[in-house]
Amino acid sequence: MSEVSLHKPFPASQVPAWDMETDVAVIGFGAAGACAAIEAASAGAKVMLFERNSGSGGASGLSGGEIYIGGNGGTDAQRAAGFEDSTEAFATYLKMAGGPCADEAKCDHYAAESLNHFAWLKAQGVPYRGNYLPGKHIEPTDDSTLIWSGSEAAAPFCHQAKPAPRGHVIQHMGWGGGRPLVDILEAKARALGVEVVVDARAVALVADGDRIVGIVVRIDNQNRFVKAANGVVLATGGFVMNEEMRRKYCPETFKLTTPIGDKDDGVGIMLGLGAGGEAIHMEQFFTTCPWTMPEIHAKGVFVNAAGQRFINEDCYHGRVSRCAVDQHGGRVYLLLDNAHFIQPMDFAQMTIAGTGDSWEEVEAELGMAAGTLSATMAFYNAHAHEGRDPLFDKQVPILTPLDQGPFIALELNFQTSYFSFFTLGGLKTSAHAEVLDRTGVPIPGLFAAGRCTSGLPAWGHGYSSGMSLADCTFFGRQAGKGAAQG
Amino acid sequence: MSEVSLHKPFPASQVPAWDMETDVAVIGFGAAGACAAIEAASAGAKVMLFERNSGSGGASGLSGGEIYIGGNGGTDAQRAAGFEDSTEAFATYLKMAGGPCADEAKCDHYAAESLNHFAWLKAQGVPYRGNYLPGKHIEPTDDSTLIWSGSEAAAPFCHQAKPAPRGHVIQHMGWGGGRPLVDILEAKARALGVEVVVDARAVALVADGDRIVGIVVRIDNQNRFVKAANGVVLATGGFVMNEEMRRKYCPETFKLTTPIGDKDDGVGIMLGLGAGGEAIHMEQFFTTCPWTMPEIHAKGVFVNAAGQRFINEDCYHGRVSRCAVDQHGGRVYLLLDNAHFIQPMDFAQMTIAGTGDSWEEVEAELGMAAGTLSATMAFYNAHAHEGRDPLFDKQVPILTPLDQGPFIALELNFQTSYFSFFTLGGLKTSAHAEVLDRTGVPIPGLFAAGRCTSGLPAWGHGYSSGMSLADCTFFGRQAGKGAAQG
Numbered sequence: 009m010s011e012v013s014l015h016k017p018f019p020a021s022q023v024p025a026w027d028m029e030t031d032v033a034v035i036g037f038g039a040a041g042a043c044a045a046i047e048a049a050s051a052g053a054k055v056m057l058f059e060r061n062s063g064s065g066g067a068s069g070l071s072g073g074e075i076y077i078g079g080n081g082g083t084d085a086q087r088a089a090g091f092e093d094s095t096e097a098f099a100t101y102l103k104m105a106g107g108p109c110a111d112e113a114k115c116d117h118y119a120a121e122s123l124n125h126f127a128w129l130k131a132q133g134v135p136y137r138g139n140y141l142p143g144k145h146i147e148p149t150d151d152s153t154l155i156w157s158g159s160e161a162a163a164p165f166c167h168q169a170k171p172a173p174r175g176h177v178i179q180h181m182g183w184g185g186g187r188p189l190v191d192i193l194e195a196k197a198r199a200l201g202v203e204v205v206v207d208a209r210a211v212a213l214v215a216d217g218d219r220i221v222g223i224v225v226r227i228d229n230q231n232r233f234v235k236a237a238n239g240v241v242l243a244t245g246g247f248v249m250n251e252e253m254r255r256k257y258c259p260e261t262f263k264l265t266t267p268i269g270d271k272d273d274g275v276g277i278m279l280g281l282g283a284g285g286e287a288i289h290m291e292q293f294f295t296t297c298p299w300t301m302p303e304i305h306a307k308g309v310f311v312n313a314a315g316q317r318f319i320n321e322d323c324y325h326g327r328v329s330r331c332a333v334d335q336h337g338g339r340v341y342l343l344l345d346n347a348h349f350i351q352p353m354d355f356a357q358m359t360i361a362g363t364g365d366s367w368e369e370v371e372a373e374l375g376m377a378a379g380t381l382s383a384t385m386a387f388y389n390a391h392a393h394e395g396r397d398p399l400f401d402k403q404v405p406i407l408t409p410l411d412q413g414p415f416i417a418l419e420l421n422f423q424t425s426y427f428s429f430f431t432l433g434g435l436k437t438s439a440h441a442e443v444l445d446r447t448g449v450p451i452p453g454l455f456a457a458g459r460c461t462s463g464l465p466a467w468g469h470g471y472s473s474g475m476s477l478a479d480c481t482f483f484g485r486q487a488g489k490g491a492a493q494g
Numbered sequence: 495m496s497e498v499s500l501h502k503p504f505p506a507s508q509v510p511a512w513d514m515e516t517d518v519a520v521i522g523f524g525a526a527g528a529c530a531a532i533e534a535a536s537a538g539a540k541v542m543l544f545e546r547n548s549g550s551g552g553a554s555g556l557s558g559g560e561i562y563i564g565g566n567g568g569t570d571a572q573r574a575a576g577f578e579d580s581t582e583a584f585a586t587y588l589k590m591a592g593g594p595c596a597d598e599a600k601c602d603h604y605a606a607e608s609l610n611h612f613a614w615l616k617a618q619g620v621p622y623r624g625n626y627l628p629g630k631h632i633e634p635t636d637d638s639t640l641i642w643s644g645s646e647a648a649a650p651f652c653h654q655a656k657p658a659p660r661g662h663v664i665q666h667m668g669w670g671g672g673r674p675l676v677d678i679l680e681a682k683a684r685a686l687g688v689e690v691v692v693d694a695r696a697v698a699l700v701a702d703g704d705r706i707v708g709i710v711v712r713i714d715n716q717n718r719f720v721k722a723a724n725g726v727v728l729a730t731g732g733f734v735m736n737e738e739m740r741r742k743y744c745p746e747t748f749k750l751t752t753p754i755g756d757k758d759d760g761v762g763i764m765l766g767l768g769a770g771g772e773a774i775h776m777e778q779f780f781t782t783c784p785w786t787m788p789e790i791h792a793k794g795v796f797v798n799a800a801g802q803r804f805i806n807e808d809c810y811h812g813r814v815s816r817c818a819v820d821q822h823g824g825r826v827y828l829l830l831d832n833a834h835f836i837q838p839m840d841f842a843q844m845t846i847a848g849t850g851d852s853w854e855e856v857e858a859e860l861g862m863a864a865g866t867l868s869a870t871m872a873f874y875n876a877h878a879h880e881g882r883d884p885l886f887d888k889q890v891p892i893l894t895p896l897d898q899g900p901f902i903a904l905e906l907n908f909q910t911s912y913f914s915f916f917t918l919g920g921l922k923t924s925a926h927a928e929v930l931d932r933t934g935v936p937i938p939g940l941f942a943a944g945r946c947t948s949g950l951p952a953w954g955h956g957y958s959s960g961m962s963l964a965d966c967t968f969f970g971r972q973a974g975k976g977a978a979q980g
Contacts, residue, residue, distance in 0.1 A: 015770075015932050108745035256774055256922070259594035281932060284502075286767075288742055291777045314885040316802045334820065377884035379873055387865055398863035399800040436742070446501050446767060 012224050012231055014275060015282040017215030020222065026235040030056040030203070032491040033223050033236035034243060035210045035276060038066025039186075039477055040458030040484035041243035042193035046132065047488030049200035053238055055488075057202050058225050060209040060271060064194045065187065067245050067269040067430065067459065068480060072147035073185025074157060075481060076464070076474030078174040080123040085154040086172055089140030093172040095119050100169035101160060105470035109289045114464060117439040118482055125482050126176065132196045134189060135179040144306040144406070146298055146325065146473070147183045158472025159323040163401035175474045186477075208232075213240060213279050213454070220283060220453035239453045239491030242443070243484060246431040246459035247274025248293075257290035257433065263333060264295060264427040272430070276460030280435040283451055285443045289462045290433030294471045295333055296326040297420050297427045299342050299358065302350040307408045308418075309388055313337025315371065315380030317388065320400035322407065330468045333422060341374065342418040343367075343385065345410040352418060356426045361419035370415050381417075385410065432468060434461040441487035453494070455487035498710050498717055500761060501768040503701030506708065512721040516542040516689070518977040519709050519722035520729060521696045521762060524552025525672075525963055526944030526970035527729035528679035532618065533974030535686035539724055541974075543688055544711050546695040546757060550680045551673065553731050553755040553916065553945065554966060558633035559671025560643060561967060562950070562960030564660040566609040571640040572658055575626030579658040581605050586655035587646060591956035595775045599925040600950060604968055611968050612662065618682045620675060621665040630792040630892070632784055632811065632959070633669045644958025645809040649887035661960045672963070694718075699726060699765050699940070706769060706939035725939045725977030728929070729970060732917035732945035733760025734779075743776035743919065749819060750781060750913040758916070762946030766921040769937055771929040775948045776919030780957045781819055782812040783906050783913045785828050785844065788836045793894045794904075795874055799823025801857065801866030803874065806886035808893065816954045819908060827860065828904040829853075829871065831896040838904060842912045847905035856901050867903075871896065918954060920947040927973035939980065941973035 010022050032048040034041045037059035049055045059066075077083055079098030086093050099119035103110045118125075130136065141152035148155055157175025159165045178185040178192075198204065211231065214222035222235045247253040248267040253274045261267070277287055300306040310328060312318055312335035319331045332340040341361060352358045362373035371381040391398055392409040419425070435443050435456045442450035457463070463479035465471050496508050518534040520527045523545035535541045545552075563569055565584030572579050585605035589596045604611075616622065627638035634641055643661025645651045664671040664678075684690065697717065700708035708721045733739040734753040739760045741748070763773050786792040796814060798804055798821035805817045818826040827847060838844045848859035857867040877884055878895040905911070921929050921942045928936035943949075949965035951957050 108748065256772075262594065278932065281772075286742075289777070291775070314803075317800075377873075377877070380885065383869055383873070387863075387869070391863070399866070446764065 012212045014278040017213040017283050018224055020214050020216035023233045027232040029235040030054045031238040033234050034241040036243035037064040039068035039190055040480035042197050043481045043484035044241040044243055044488030045197040045202040047485045048492040049202050051492035053492035055202045057204045058208040059206050062206050064190050067272055069187050069190045071186030073178040073189040074175045074474040076174050076478040077122050077126045077176045078172055079119045083126055085138050091172040097170040104165055105472055107467035107470045109466035113439040133192045137179040144300050144303050148177055149182055151179045151181045153177055157474050159327050162322040163320050213283050238494035239455055241487045241491050242276035242280055242456035242460050243458050244276030244460045245272035248272045248430045250274040258293055258431055261293050261429055263422050264429050265423055266426055266428045268428040269430050277434050280443050280456055283454055284445045285435045286446045287434055288436045289466055292432040292468045293429050294326055294432055294468055295427050295429040296329040297425050298356050300325045301353050304348050307348050307406055309343045311341050311381055311384055315376050315384050317384055320402040322402045324472050326471050327469055339419055339421040344416050345412045346414050347412040349416050358418045358420050358425050362417040364415055365413045367415055370417050374417055432465055437461045440490055441483045455491045457483040457487040498698045500764040503699040503769050504710055506700050506702035509719045513718040515721040516540045517724040519720050520727040522729035523550040525554035525676055526966035528683050529967045529970030530727040530729055530974030531683040531688040533971045534978040535688050537978035539978035541688045543690045544694040545692045548692050550676050553758055555673050555676045557672030559664040559675040560661045560960040562660050562964040563608050563612045563662045564658055565605045569612055571624050577658040583656040590651055591958055593953035593956045595952035603925040619678045623665040630786050630789050634663055635668055637665045637667045639663055643960050645813050648809040649806055699769050724980035725941055727973045727977050728762035728766055728942035728946050729944050730762030730946045731758035734758045734916045736760040744779055744917055747779050747915055749908050750915050751909055752912055752914045754914040755916050763920050766929050766942055769940055770931045771921050772932045773920055774922045775952055778918040778954045779915050780812055780918060780954055781913050781915040782815040783911050784842050786811045787839050790834050793834050793892055795829045797827050797867055797870055801862050801870050803870055806888040808888045810958050812957050825905055825907040830902050831898045832900050833898040835902050844904045844906050844911050848903040850901055851899045853901055856903050860903055918951055923947045926976055927969045941977045943969040943973040
């Protein structure tokens with residue numbers, strides 16, 4: 009008898025008896041799994057959804073519920089706010105955001121279908137107020153729909169892709185729209201007859217030759233064999249909570265201390281690899297320290313331990329944070345003047361490392377050599393007064409002189425500040441959410457979506473808010489459709 | 495009948511007939527394969543070595559023949575030159591050089607055995623003159639033995655691991671010691687009865703259950719089945735010549751234009767993956783632009799497109815180059831004054847981008863804003879006169895003022911200069927060169943060494959010359975011993 013293993017499909021010929029039978033088995037009940045289940049059930053398939061927790065949510069449930077949407081002339085919310093977002097600009101931005109890791113086919117597919125996807129989300133019952141909230145927000149603190157959620161208006165993106173805000177947030181008062189988003193998707197899935205099995209941990213795939221025909225789930229300490237006649241969908245999230253996988257595949261994250269996610273243990277990636285799939289861009293991760301809260305801090309300037317700027321700070325907070333983590337010295341400083349300083353959020357664990365009536369005093373308090381940080385700021389301010397940033401092309405109005413003392417340096421320390429992070433690498437899938445083997449051929453019966461794949465958010469330096477949920481929901485749908493067809 | 499594929503072992507039960515039979519089959523005739531063959535044959539095994547080219551060499555044959563050796567109180571050459579290199583300092587350096595990707599078990603194993611390995615190399619007939627050549631060299635231009643070949647004397651390495659030169663070069667006049675090194679190893683292997691089959695490309699492994707028991711090689715357009723009773727050694731090099739693999743696994747290298755290697759097509763990595771192995775750190779690559787030639791240029795200062803320094807330039811030329819490639823703007827500049835400038839080598843394709851009687855004039859000629867590069871150099875020179883580098887801790891004597899005009903900026907352009915590169919990621923193997931599956935268990939009968947594995951040179955930012963050949967020769971030996979034992 010073969011062993012039940014994450015790392016190798018169990019042979020169908022050795023299944024003692026099928027404990028359950030379905031057309032489509034979905035593993036994981038975050039947004040990706042929910043959307044897969046909805047689409048598969050809508051296509052007429054019998055769907056069972058297995059979740060290791062006692063309820064839905066996953067990392068999606070912990071998120072802001074923001075989805076990156078645009079193109080095709082713009083959504084209702086974009087157009088109402090005066091943004092005519094072209095599909096070409098949208099696809100270009102997605103590809104730039106994917107950097108060297110971009111999957112062009114996925115970017116093109118999503119850019120073309122994004123507005124239809126938005127309509128679909130609404131049709132599932134996800135509410136959108138439809139209004140635009142200007143400014144620089146991590147999530148809306150009210151129930152607004154549309155925010156700038158990436159680096160669209162910042163260089164180099166703005167020079168190649170006409171900027172538009174594309175972060176579409178579920179109508180929900182305050183932060184944490186991910187929970188109600190998943191609740192709505194869950195209700196829809198249940199209404200369509202999806203059978204949800206909780207406290208059920210996937211421990212193996214079942215294969216008949218090269219085709220995936222089922223899964224083994226662990227329920228009440230027993231292995232249960234589930235036949236999935238048409239297909240299996242992996243929607244288990246990333247591997248940020250699996251230290252062994254991080255050590256092997258994404259060791260740079262050990263610089264940082266705050267993994268975020270739910271039980272993202274990489275199980276879907278392991279199952280997919282065991283079935284002959286491949287994992288790509290496993291070294292990529294998103295990170296952010298929430299330095300744009302309060303919002304006025306978005307006008308600050310970052311320097312590294314050598315007192316040098318390293319990025320146009322008008323980029324997305326996560327891009328700035330990811331570049332910050334590349335700097336030597338284990339920390340960076342956010343510089344603010346009296347006109348732009350409010351006490352930062354406690355949870356960010358950013359400390360006041362230096363203050364002074366001049367930038368020279370701040371520099372001295374930080375223990376930096378004279379003429380480093382102060383020279384950086386003199387140069388910055390002189391050009392900011394002219395509305396220019398010759399070094400990094402930061403754009404007005406975020407480009408602002410910081411010359412009204414007293415002055416302050418907040419330390420963002422990689423090991424003590426709140427640098428949250430999650431992984432971006434995962435299974436290589438087609439633009440139709442098929443899990444691909446190392447030759448690029450789909451593995452029959454196996455689909456995947458969300459952070460157990462490498463998707464739209466492929467490159468840590470280019471991440472924008474809403475990209476992961478866009479990827480989860482859109483490619484989750486493709487996975488569900490594909491699995492239903494078998 | 496199963497298909498013969500790189501991606502899945504061929505079932506032994508379906509082998510029509512064994513065309514050849516041996517105890518150990520080695521794939522690839524660079525230094526790793528040669529050392530594996532020597533050890534396996536020395537252990538009494540019948541050994542066949544298959545090489546897709548018409549002769550030995552591989553990337554090793556194109557190299558400088560330099561091997562990173564030290565510890566245990568120092569080699570004869572180190573001690574004669576006054577360097578008492580401790581095993582602890584050696585292991586510490588290796589681990590720092592591996593950065594987040596370091597394999598501590600391999601570092602410790604090699605540090606402990608390095609002197610024995612040196613003795614073994616000499617016993618195979620590799621000659622070493624035994625002398626030390628001071629200075630900063632890429633390879634000795636004479637027949638000297640010992641050079642500084644890494645960042646040992648530079649921060650942060652020098653503060654944690656007592657510096658010693660460890661680049662040991664075969665006695666050979668001028669560059670290119672890799673060719674005679676492989677010739678000597680080849681002669682030894684042949685003398686031990688190793689049967690070498692050239693023009694023979696490995697196209698599959700053969701498995702009996704989980705155990706690898708042979709290979710399929712393509713000879714004269716025919717598949718030949720080779721039984722390897724005890725084991726198979728993969729020694730096929732990296733994947734720098736496989737654009738499809740680079741696109742998937744190491745896309746950042748497309749910034750650069752000069753892959754170096756032989757036919758490094760990643761075939762060993764694919765074979766190992768197909769057998770259930772795993773590949774790690776596939777995004778890592780070595781790169782260098784030979785900016786320390788002429789040697790006096792090693793005293794230059796690098797700035798990025800914003801006119802900022804980014805590294806202590808006394809590091810290994812490859813570490814500086816790798817950090818250079820991280821800078822935005824597609825290029826960096828090497829700044830030199832009249833006292834430290836000689837026309838650079840043509841092949842480096844570094845162009846003179848700006849000159850002037852002051853750094854201000856150079857800055858203007860480069861189109862940089864006033865007060866960028868010139869301020870960087872004013873700050874640098876002021877502190878260099880005091881023997882300090884407060885920003886990056888560059889050490890004297892390489893730390894030198896550059897204030898004797900006229901001044902010059904050489905452009906190192908990622909797309910037009912000679913940024914050679916090769917890949918560092920590969921199969922995960924044990925410190926005994928066993929190919930490990932995703933659970934860390936050795937795959938029976940399968941061994942690997944050199945650049946088809948992730949080994950001592952694991953991290954592009956920490957590479958030092960001689961690390962790859964150290965890894966190839968030492969772990970090649972482990973692979974050969976292991977395969978002979980079966």
